[in-house]
Amino acid sequence: MDNSCNRNVGKVDYSVSYKGTNNNNYDFVIAINDLNENKTKSISTASTNNFVNTGSTGILRLNSNDIVTLRVANTGAANSVTIYSANINLVRVGE
DSSP, X not given: OOOGGGTTEEEEEEEEEEEESTTOEXXXXXXXXXXXXXXXXXXXXXXXXXXEEEEEEEEEEOOTTOOEEEEEEESSOSOOEEEEEEXXXXXXXXX
C-alpha cells in the first residue's frame, strides 16, 4: 500500500490555561506560516479571577519547514490576557 498521501499529515493538539477580563471572549487558533487554521479554533469566555482551560485538536498538512504557532485574540475588547501554561503536541500521521 502506498502511504505517500499521508506523508505530510499531522495531528495537532493544544491546551491553554489563562486568566482574562471577565466576560470577554478569547479565540485560540493554530497558525501555519502565519495563516490561521480555523478548524483548530477554540473560543472561550473568561470569568473573574478564575483560571480558564481551553484547547482543540486538528488534522493538518505540514511541510518540514513550516512554522507552527498558537495565537490568541481578545475578540471583545483590547484588554490583556495572561497565559499561565500552554502545551502544543504535533504528531506525524503515517509513514
